[in-house]
Amino acid sequence: MRYWGFFILMLVGFARPAWAGLTIEITSGMDNPTPIAIVPFAGSNGLPEDIQAIVVADLQRSGFFRPIPKTDMIAMPKSESEVFYRDWRMLGASYLVIGHMVNTGGQFQAQFELYDVLSQRKVFQKQVAGTAAQLRDIAHAVSDAVYEAVTGIRGAFSTKILYIEDLRREGPGRYRLVYADADGARDRVLFSSSEPLLSPAWSSDLSRVAYVSFETSRPAIFIQELATGKRMQMTNFEGLNGAPAWSPDNRSLALVLSKDGNPEIYTLEIATRKLQRITNHFSIDTEPNWTADGKSLVFTSNRGGSPQIYQVGLINGRVERLTFDGDYNARPRLSPDGKSLVVVHRQDGIFHIAWQDLKTGNMRVLTETWLDESPSIAPNGAMLLYATQHQKKGVLAAVSMDAGVKFRLPSKQGDVREPAWSPFAK
Amino acid sequence: MLKSFKSFAVLAVVMGLMVGCSTNKASEDANLDANANTSTGTGVTDAPVSTNDGASAIADVATVFYFEFDSAVLLPAARAALIAHAEYARNGSVSIRLEGHADERGTREYNMALGERRANAVRDFLVLQGVSSSSIETVSYGEERPSQMGSDESSWSKNRRVELSY
Numbered sequence: 001m002r003y004w005g006f007f008i009l010m011l012v013g014f015a016r017p018a019w020a021g022l023t024i025e026i027t028s029g030m031d032n033p034t035p036i037a038i039v040p041f042a043g044s045n046g047l048p049e050d051i052q053a054i055v056v057a058d059l060q061r062s063g064f065f066r067p068i069p070k071t072d073m074i075a076m077p078k079s080e081s082e083v084f085y086r087d088w089r090m091l092g093a094s095y096l097v098i099g100h101m102v103n104t105g106g107q108f109q110a111q112f113e114l115y116d117v118l119s120q121r122k123v124f125q126k127q128v129a130g131t132a133a134q135l136r137d138i139a140h141a142v143s144d145a146v147y148e149a150v151t152g153i154r155g156a157f158s159t160k161i162l163y164i165e166d167l168r169r170e171g172p173g174r175y176r177l178v179y180a181d182a183d184g185a186r187d188r189v190l191f192s193s194s195e196p197l198l199s200p201a202w203s204s205d206l207s208r209v210a211y212v213s214f215e216t217s218r219p220a221i222f223i224q225e226l227a228t229g230k231r232m233q234m235t236n237f238e239g240l241n242g243a244p245a246w247s248p249d250n251r252s253l254a255l256v257l258s259k260d261g262n263p264e265i266y267t268l269e270i271a272t273r274k275l276q277r278i279t280n281h282f283s284i285d286t287e288p289n290w291t292a293d294g295k296s297l298v299f300t301s302n303r304g305g306s307p308q309i310y311q312v313g314l315i316n317g318r319v320e321r322l323t324f325d326g327d328y329n330a331r332p333r334l335s336p337d338g339k340s341l342v343v344v345h346r347q348d349g350i351f352h353i354a355w356q357d358l359k360t361g362n363m364r365v366l367t368e369t370w371l372d373e374s375p376s377i378a379p380n381g382a383m384l385l386y387a388t389q390h391q392k393k394g395v396l397a398a399v400s401m402d403a404g405v406k407f408r409l410p411s412k413q414g415d416v417r418e419p420a421w422s423p424f425a426k
Numbered sequence: 427m428l429k430s431f432k433s434f435a436v437l438a439v440v441m442g443l444m445v446g447c448s449t450n451k452a453s454e455d456a457n458l459d460a461n462a463n464t465s466t467g468t469g470v471t472d473a474p475v476s477t478n479d480g481a482s483a484i485a486d487v488a489t490v491f492y493f494e495f496d497s498a499v500l501l502p503a504a505r506a507a508l509i510a511h512a513e514y515a516r517n518g519s520v521s522i523r524l525e526g527h528a529d530e531r532g533t534r535e536y537n538m539a540l541g542e543r544r545a546n547a548v549r550d551f552l553v554l555q556g557v558s559s560s561s562i563e564t565v566s567y568g569e570e571r572p573s574q575m576g577s578d579e580s581s582w583s584k585n586r587r588v589e590l591s592y
Contacts, residue, residue, distance in 0.1 A: 129491055167574075196570035198534055218565050240566065243535040255536065263539040276585070284539040300536055306496070307536055328441040328496075344533050351531055371577060373533055389577060418534065 022094055024061060028406040033066040034150060037093040040070060042078040042100035049135040051111045058143035058157040062406025065103055068093055088117045097146055106131060110138050112148055123149050136185060156378045158181060160422040162200040162209060163396060169415040177211055184409045190224060201245055203250045210244035210253060221255055245288050254288035278312055287331045292338050302332040309343055325355060325363040336382050342384055343373040352394040353386050355401060366403045376421040484514040490526040491548060493586040498543030500551055511590060512555030525550050525589045529582035534568055541566030548588045
């Protein structure tokens with residue numbers, strides 16, 4: 001465990017361990033997941049992380065795969081010469097992953113191969129290297145490569161998440177901004193406070209996060225550098241200071257201020273602190289999210305009488321309504337391809353996460369839980385994380401964009417909420 | 427106006443029942459402030475309720491005002507107590523802090539805006555009653571600081587509120 005600490009300290013500066021940890025419970029999978037055999041890697045005995053188990057958990061969680069238990073395996077091939085396709089056909093495996101770990105003076109290299117059992121061919125042979133502290137990263141890189149080769153979709157197992165934890169007891173450190181792997185492992189506290197924290201947001205280059213903190217007894221927007229832990233207060237206006245969202249070029253934040261008497265959306269150029277007001281309406285305008293071209297924002301407004309999603313052009317200021325289904329649609333997040341958005345949607349008085357195709361306007365409810373909020377889409381667009389309640393506690397849950405795959409990441413302590421799934425590292 | 431003075435007597439009794447609740451709240455807030463001072467925040471020091479004659483009268487008046495779901499419209503039940511607060515604030519040179527809150531349903535930043543709308547509704551009422559707007563501070567906590575932890579209408583109705591403090 002000490003090794004993880006070292007690695008993450010290099011990455012996130014003065015972060016402290018969160019201790020909480022999230023464990024995954026899969027609640028629903030795809031109807032016909034692809035059976036895959038992941039053979040324990042040769043030379044991985046005695047390592048502080050179980051590479052095979054991490055790959056198995058990643059692929060299983062994606063919903064696309066059904067990993068075959070290693071106790072069912074009749075052979076444990078270490079190299080191509082030991083692979084006999086009929087062994088794996090008998091087990092019903094469509095794909096086979098084998099590999100071995102090479103340790104040269106504390107540097108680990110995983111060499112791994114993917115086989116298509118049905119067409120009896122090697123799909124690829126790859127290597128990934130890192131320190132002992134990066135064994136989990138090595139395992140996630142294996143998962144990413146296998147996932148992409150089989151599904152054609154880039155894997156997001158190596159990405160990170162942010163979330164807010166509320167320990168539900170008064171005092172210092174009650175509210176925590178936590179940084180963790182996408183599977184909930186290696187969680188670290190980036191900042192904690194006796195006062196509420198909310199709305200964490202990633203810069204697209206993964207170097208900084210923005211969030212709202214009430215540490216001054218009022219809401220204020222802060223930016224924190226991940227590498228150094230250095231914090232910078234960006235706003236201190238009267239009234240609301242909320243909902244920060246990074247522009248795609250990371251030079252500006254979209255945010256919500258009510259300094260002019262009304263919740264309005266502004267952009268703030270970070271280097272110059274130049275503010276530009278974007279919306280101008282007596283209703284509530286909030287929760288901005290940038291389009292990929294950086295030229296417009298989608299946001300929540302109740303200007304039509306109930307919260308709905310609108311889009312505003314930054315140059316011309318023109319506003320267009322995007323959602324029409326139901327009487328509560330809020331906190332939009334655009335999919336990475338820009339073709340759809342996810343929102344918090346009220347149906348029969350219950351709050352769910354819903355997906356809307358922007359071209360057709362068709363909306364589909366993705367979740368069956370209730371009090372759902374804060375959807376955050378994975379950078380590959382395959383799944384989203386959201387916050388919900390389970391056994392009277394705030395927990396994170398995930399659902400695939402086709403609603404077929406669902407899992408929960410319950411917290412061991414307190415309420416967990418407001419997940420923010422990181423973009424891909426460039 | 428006459429109507430609201432009639433209901434004032436009834437409300438005064440109700441508010442008397444609520445005093446226990448609101449004094450607890452005050453001491454909790456004091457703890458919070460102490461914690462804020464020991465950590466990185468700058469904290470606030472709310473002035474304790476002063477002990478002159480005006481204060482003991484105002485101490486019996488409700489300090490929490492409730493709202494409907496997704497609404498920032500002041501309910502008639504709040505009027506009498508707010509008129510009493512306005513009279514107290516007009517006569518003494520006190521500053522008022524209004525904290526707006528929302529229930530847990532819906533999105534957090536939208537609820538932050540809703541909480542501010544609620545605090546503003548109370549502020550606007552007090553200003554109409556002659557309180558100087560410069561002596562009123564509003565802050566919204568959205569759904570971040572529920573007074574009740576349950577996920578049912580009875581908890582939600584108590585969480586959709588504005589808390590007034592001096």
